[in-house]
Amino acid sequence: MRENLAIQAVGLRKVYGEGSGAKVAVADLHLEVQRGEVFGFLGPNGSGKTTAIKMLLGLTHPTSGEANLLGLKPHLALSRKKVGFLPEHFRFHDWLTAGEFLALHGRLYGMPQDVSRQRIPELLELVGLAAHANKMLRTFSKGMLQRIGLAQALLNQPEVVFLDEPTSGLDPVGRRLVRDIIRQLRQAGTTVFLNSHLLSEVEITCDRVAFIKNGVVLQTSPLKQLFDGELSAQVRGRGFTPAILEELKNWGDNIRLEGETVYLSLRREDDLPLLNRYLVYAGVEVYTVQLQKSSLEELFIQIVGTDGGL
Amino acid sequence: MLAALILGFLFLVIYGLGLHFIQIQEARDPIPTEIIRSEIYNFLLLAGLYVVNFLTVMMTVLTSVDTLSGEIASGTIHTIVSKPIRRWEVVAGKWLGFVLMLSVYVSLMAGGVALLGGWIGDYTIPNFASGLSLIWLNGVMLLSISLLGGTFLSTLANGVLVFGLYGVAFVGGWIEQFGSLMQNPSAVQIGIISSLILPSEALWRRAAYEMRSPVVSAFGFSPWTSTTSVPSVYMILYAVLLTLLALGVAMYLFSRRDL
Numbered sequence: 415m416r417e418n419l420a421i422q423a424v425g426l427r428k429v430y431g432e433g434s435g436a437k438v439a440v441a442d443l444h445l446e447v448q449r450g451e452v453f454g455f456l457g458p459n460g461s462g463k464t465t466a467i468k469m470l471l472g473l474t475h476p477t478s479g480e481a482n483l484l485g486l487k488p489h490l491a492l493s494r495k496k497v498g499f500l501p502e503h504f505r506f507h508d509w510l511t512a513g514e515f516l517a518l519h520g521r522l523y524g525m526p527q528d529v530s531r532q533r534i535p536e537l538l539e540l541v542g543l544a545a546h547a548n549k550m551l552r553t554f555s556k557g558m559l560q561r562i563g564l565a566q567a568l569l570n571q572p573e574v575v576f577l578d579e580p581t582s583g584l585d586p587v588g589r590r591l592v593r594d595i596i597r598q599l600r601q602a603g604t605t606v607f608l609n610s611h612l613l614s615e616v617e618i619t620c621d622r623v624a625f626i627k628n629g630v631v632l633q634t635s636p637l638k639q640l641f642d643g644e645l646s647a648q649v650r651g652r653g654f655t656p657a658i659l660e661e662l663k664n665w666g667d668n669i670r671l672e673g674e675t676v677y678l679s680l681r682r683e684d685d686l687p688l689l690n691r692y693l694v695y696a697g698v699e700v701y702t703v704q705l706q707k708s709s710l711e712e713l714f715i716q717i718v719g720t721d722g723g724l
Numbered sequence: 725m726l727a728a729l730i731l732g733f734l735f736l737v738i739y740g741l742g743l744h745f746i747q748i749q750e751a752r753d754p755i756p757t758e759i760i761r762s763e764i765y766n767f768l769l770l771a772g773l774y775v776v777n778f779l780t781v782m783m784t785v786l787t788s789v790d791t792l793s794g795e796i797a798s799g800t801i802h803t804i805v806s807k808p809i810r811r812w813e814v815v816a817g818k819w820l821g822f823v824l825m826l827s828v829y830v831s832l833m834a835g836g837v838a839l840l841g842g843w844i845g846d847y848t849i850p851n852f853a854s855g856l857s858l859i860w861l862n863g864v865m866l867l868s869i870s871l872l873g874g875t876f877l878s879t880l881a882n883g884v885l886v887f888g889l890y891g892v893a894f895v896g897g898w899i900e901q902f903g904s905l906m907q908n909p910s911a912v913q914i915g916i917i918s919s920l921i922l923p924s925e926a927l928w929r930r931a932a933y934e935m936r937s938p939v940v941s942a943f944g945f946s947p948w949t950s951t952t953s954v955p956s957v958y959m960i961l962y963a964v965l966l967t968l969l970a971l972g973v974a975m976y977l978f979s980r981r982d983l
Contacts, residue, residue: 471806474982491808499806503799522807566803 418485420574420605421447421470425479428465428629439465440629443479447622449573452596452606454620454637456613458718462629463609464502467578470607471499484573495523498567502578502609504559508552512543512562515551516569523570530569537565542591556583564592574605581612593619613710623710625717633717640713645680651693651700658696665689680705728783728829735779736836739772743844759939765847766937772837773849773935777859777928780830781890784863785870788822789883792874792978801983812975819871819971826863834859851934858931858960862924865963866890868970869922875977889922897925904953912953919955923963926955 426443429436440462447453457463468474470481472488486493506515513534520530538544541561551559560583567575577596581589589612596619599606610616616623617637624634647666654671662669665685666678680686683705690703746768755761792815795801805811834856841847849855866886873882900915902908919926933954 468983473802473805475980491810494806494808497806499803501799501802501806503802505798505800506803507800519803519807522804522809524808563803 418449419446419482420449420451420484421445421453421607422482423466423470423479424481426466426469426476426481427478428462428469428474429477438629440469440476442630443469443626444631445624445634447605447607449605450600450603452600452608452619452621454616454623455607455609455626456616456623456714456718457626461627461718463626464578466626466629467576467607467609471497471576495570496573498570498572498575500560500563500567500575500577500580502582504563504583506551506559506563506566508554509550511548511550512538512554513547515562516565519566519569525570533569533571537568540568540595541565542588557585557588560584561588561591564595568595568599572604574607575599576607576609578609579611580608581610581615589615613714617710625714627718637710640710645683646677646706647680647686647689648675648677648702648704648706649689649693649700650675650702651698653698658693658698661692661696662689674701725787725825728779728787729832732779732829732833732836735775736833736840739837740840740844743768743840747844762847763937763939765841765845766849766935766939768845769837769841769847769849770932770935772841773834773855773859773931774928776830776833776837777862777931779833780826780859780863781866781924783829784822784826784867785883785886785890787825788818788867788870789874789886790879791818791822792871793877793879793882794874796874796983797878805983811979815871815875815971815975815978819868819974822867822871823864826867827860830856830860830863849935850937855931855935858927858934861960861963861967862927862931865922865927865967865970866924868967868974872970872974872977875974875981890924892918893922893925896921897929900953901929915953919959920962923955923959923966926959927963930955930960 423443423445426440427438428440429438431437443462443466455463455466465474469476470483470488472481472483472490472494481488483493484496488494507518510518516534516537517530520527520534523530525533535544535547538547541564543558543561543565546554546558551562554562560580564577564580567577577592581592584592593615596606596608600619600621606619608616608620620637622634622636623640625632652674654676659669659671659676662676662678665688666680669676669678671677680689686703686705690700693700746764750761755764792801795804801814804814838849838852841849869889870882870886873885877885896915896918898915899911900919903911903913903915
């Protein structure tokens with residue numbers, strides 16, 4: 415157990431049922447999330463992501479293995495005091511107004527009343543629901559419910575926040591809001607554990623990602639590193655000669671010309687302006703020079719494969 | 725809850741009107757002896773309390789049957805149990821809330837019947853407080869069982885379980901009464917066994933016994949209870965134990981289960 419870690423999983427395993435009908439939801443999960451990290455948890459449907467989150471939060475008891483939250487057992491009140499959680503299915507007591515709902519959850523966190531009285535309007539403002547404080551949750555749209563759920567998860571100024579598909583019910587404006595909130599959380603040094611299908615979001619917000627399939631982590635790496643060595647460039651222009659193409663080997667590999675466009679893999683992003691200057695100097699009429707990073711989606715499919723996910 | 729209060733009020737109004745018209749009839753055609761008069765009013769008030777007992781059971785079970793299983797199924801429970809509280813506190817909190825609600829309901833309804841009896845019929849129910857507490861205990865017992873079922877069953881299955889048990893106890897109670905009237909020990913045994921499964925009918929019969937009129941004591945039988953086969957004090961103790969046990973097991977199971 416390492417106390418400086420925000421989240422730790424050591425050989426977490428969860429099997430539902432017994433005998434021949436037993437279903438392994440999470441096979442053998444190892445994770446280490448540093449404090450202050452924004453961590454993306456990626457995997458196809460049914461890969462055990464939500465079960466893993468529930469075990470990390472102490473909602474579900476692991477069949478074997480161990481989970482630690484801020485260096486403590488996750489079911490302890492002390493560790494939960496500093497944790498926020500937005501569940502995948504954001505269903506709340508819908509006879510409460512937004513304000514009452516947050517006040518109730520403030521009490522569950524054991525927050526002093528004057529603190530929560532000050533914090534609730536701030537949060538309603540943050541998630542864009544300030545005008546709806548006195549409306550009952552049963553009148554809320556899906557997106558509004560997800561926003562109030564997010565406010566609930568941030569009520570106690572947590573050290574660790576678990577967001578299980580936080581943008582599933584949101585429109586593009588709402589998604590941007592969640593991205594901005596995650597950015598603010600990172601600046602404040604909050605650890606964010608983000609489980610999302612929307613890879614573009616993960617790509618924008620996360621420091622590090624783990625790919626999980628059938629309850630096993632296939633790969634964990636910093637986002638930056640994931641994309642290293644995956645720089646491809648394309649240059650559209652007129653006047654490419656075999657000699658010029660030969661010369662391009664100084665900056666990249668896998669050079670091929672298709673019509674007017676040259677494709678190549680760059681070694682360094684910084685080589686692109688040099689390459690451009692050379693081409694102009696060599697007499698190529700350059701129309702576009704474009705750097706293409708492979709998307710997280712491509713990487714996801716590469717790592718996880720296309721067979722999973724039902 | 726509001727619906728229960730409105731319907732409860734409606735019940736009291738109709739009940740009061742009934743008593744009122746009987747009272748008018750009585751003024752026109754006085755009942756010859758005080759004993760018969762008190763017997764008539766005792767019968768009428770116990771009829772009212774019988775309905776209150778039944779409504780209390782229904783209200784308690786119908787409102788609480790879904791509270792755990794429903795929140796587990798919908799996922800509402802996730803944001804609650806991930807807070808710095810203990811799982812058993814969630815069960816205890818719900819239990820206390822429902823007990824409070826049930827107490828208000830029983831007091832208003834049974835208190836209403838007793839007050840109407842005193843006000844319109846000028847009749848005071850004997851041992852009303854004991855009777856009232858037994859009706860209350862009946863509600864609390866069923867509440868605890870319904871919370872217990874909610875920790876591991878779906879809402880529907882839980883409803884079937886609690887009402888099923890209630891039905892067994894109800895039928896068993898009547899079999900026992902007829903058995904005792906016809907002096908058939910086997911029937912009495914069946915009643916006692918069903919009361920051990922769930923002593924809800926036993927609690928009502930004990931309540932009716934506590935609140936019986938002197939005539940019933942002498943005669944030994946009324947539609948509500950018979951004095952020959954009265955549920956003993958041990959049955960009340962058993963009900964208390966069962967209530968506490970159900971609550972304790974509910975807390976334990978809820979703490980252990982995956983959510």
